[in-house]
Amino acid sequence: MGNSKSPKFETTTLWDYPTQNYGDKPHGYNKYSGVTPAFVIWNLIQRYTKEGDLVIDPMCGSGTTIDVCVEEKRKVIGFDIVPFRNDIIQADARHLPLKNDIADFVFVDSPYSDNIKYNNHPNNIGNISCENPTFFSELEKVTQEIQRILKPQKYMAWLIGDQSKRKVFTPVGYRLYEILTKYFMPIDWLCVVRRNQSSNTGIWHYRAKKYNFFLRGFKHLLVMKKIKKL
Ligand SMILES: C[S@@+](CC[C@H](N)C(=O)[O-])C[C@H]1O[C@@H](n2cnc3c(N)ncnc32)[C@H](O)[C@@H]1O
Structure with a gap:
């Protein structure tokens, strides 16, 4: 931590990054739809883990999580319903092939609706609209699985956006917060500015003004602590 290529260590709840990546090596693939800013994961693991700790990313x-953790000398296992690379294990985030209480930290950047077409896998949660209550019951199953694999007294963080579509606003971050606090103790609620999203174009800014709606400018980063086994 702290060499000239490292990101800034964040001390406030507003995180704003001009690019997805830092340094001179890729962390994740910056053209992957919905890719996480590598800075977010770097900052979280500085605060909530130490070298040698095991980090899990279920989605x-x-x-990105794998690349940041390897560079920062954390152990890491990444899962996805459709793995993008060979070092990602195929699994459903609701049923991870892991024992109870083994992770030192869990990071998840999940779909927040069906706005991004990740893949056609029948168990891809990103194929369910957040306007459908099933979306939240599936996120609750992911929450329960994270609670099961995380060691007591350890932390998790979940990055998620809201949706406003055809005049229907769904406060996805708030609804997820309500679910998470059934299983975890809340530690903080951070705001990550959205940059380079597909709606950051002239036509979308024009529509937002003409039809009187707001383009999404930030995502929620919810940080939680596991106090005890359920
Ligand atoms: C926002 S993306 C994650 C981006 C990632 N952090 C990165 O930096 O590239 C959400 C991911 O969730 C995955 N996903 C959707 N449903 C899933 C499920 N049931 N189990 C595991 N992964 C799932 C999608 O395939 C997609 O890759």
Whole structure:
């Protein structure tokens, strides 16, 4: 931590990154739809883990968590319903092939609706709209699985956006917070500015003004602690 290529260590709840990546090596694949800013994972593991700790990402997409953790000397296992690379294990985030209480930290950047077409796998949660209550019952199953694999007194963080579509606003981050606090103690609620999203174009800014709606400018980063076994 702290060499010239390292990201800034965040001390406030507002995290704003101009690019997906830092340094001179890729962390994940910056063209993967919905890729996580590598800075987010770097900051979380500085705060909530130490070298040698085991980090799990149950929905690891293009592998950003794996790349950041390996570089920072954390052990890491990444799962996805459709693995993007060979070092990602195929699994459903609701049924991870892991023993109870083994993870030192869990990071998850899940779908927040059916807005991004990740794949056609029947168990891809990103094929369910957040306007459908099933979306939240499936996120609750992921929550229960994270609670099962995390060691007591350890932390998890979940990055998620909201949806406003055809005048229907769904406060996905708030609803997820309500689910998470059934299983974990809340530690903090951070805001990650969205950059380079597909709606950051002239036509979308024009529509947002003309039809009187807001483009999404940030995502929620919810940090929780496992106090005890259920
Ligand atoms: C926002 S992306 C993750 C991005 C990733 N953190 C990165 O930096 O590339 C969400 C991922 O969740 C995966 N996913 C959806 N449903 C899943 C499920 N039931 N189990 C595991 N992964 C799932 C999708 O395939 C997609 O790769």
